[in-house]
């Protein structure tokens with residue numbers, strides 16, 4: 001029979017291992033400080049955050065992970081180590097669609113780690129403006145939900161902006177019904193949430209609160225803020241909002257689809273070099289004529305490029321008759337992608353590459 005070590009012995013071993021980890025993490029942090037010096041000696045306006053390198057580091061860790069911790073769990077730990085190392089090089093500022101406690105803030109922290117400084121903005125336009133003005137380094141905005149589809153406003157804003165997409169992050173969205181201390185639970189007559197969240201919980205609400213008024217507000221966090229002072233209201237929001245506003249969750253995971261997730265984009269002024277597993281997002285305007293869509297897709301098919309999304313939006317200007325938002329596998333610098341883009345450019349009224357960036361790792 002296996003001889004179990006005593007609790008004391010095991011704890012001594014854990015202490016030893018922690019001492020080693022401490023030394024190793026500190027050595028890694030010193031390395032990052034040296035990286036910062038090298039970057040600055042190459043270029044006074046050096047970019048410290050390198051999404052392509054971070055994606056490679058995380059993927060390598062996941063591939064090497066021997067267990068018993070799950071690869072994703074291990075990557076999350078390294079995510080935080082890298083976040084702290086980057087903050088030593090240069091603290092970074094990230095604007096997100098607020099207020100505090102939104103899923104977008106959760107996405108920002110998942111992507112950049114807890115050492116990033118995050119700042120809530122009142123609207124998607126404000127996130128774009130802050131990044132454009134250089135007041136922050138990066139922005140995070142929602143772009144599509146697996147149940148409710150695209151966030152049109154984000155796509156439309158890209159058309160008139162010079163900002164680039166430098167990353168993506170996908171978040172599993174769990175909605176909870178939450179109330180304040182003074183809420184009389186039997187008398188809930190109003191439920192606040194963002195319109196997309198109300199839609200994502202439609203069936204649950206029909207079954208459990210068919211008579212309650214559903215009130216759409218600008219964000220889930222705003223819904224949570226509102227119920228705090230009302231005795232007959234509840235909010236649908238996420239964990240962060242419940243924590244931020246001190247609300248009690250009375251029904252967990254009420255989203256109609258268990259795989260409900262939202263994709264967020266990271267925006268910045270910089271282009272990202274290839275990391276080996278990239279995506280490219282573009283917006284293409286075609287003239288309003290028969291066969292336009294086929295002409296657009298054909299070069300991608302012929303070059304064997306995998307299109308992962310195609311979204312049509314009505315144009316807001318004369319030139320942009322039909323506007324297509326396209327995501328494809330590969331980086332704009334990959335020879336096949338570059339060749340296909342060149343061909344599409346000839347057929348389109350306008351083509352704009354919104355960015356090439358690493359496929360989300362976490």
Ligand SMILES: O=C(O)C(=O)C[C@]1(C(=O)O)C=C[C@@H](O)C=C1
Pocket residue numbers: 032035036048049050051053054057081082083085086089
């Ligand atoms: O490799 C770099 O360029 C670094 O700055 C180091 C490091 C890391 O800690 O591994 C930190 C921040 C960057 O975003 C990428 C990686």
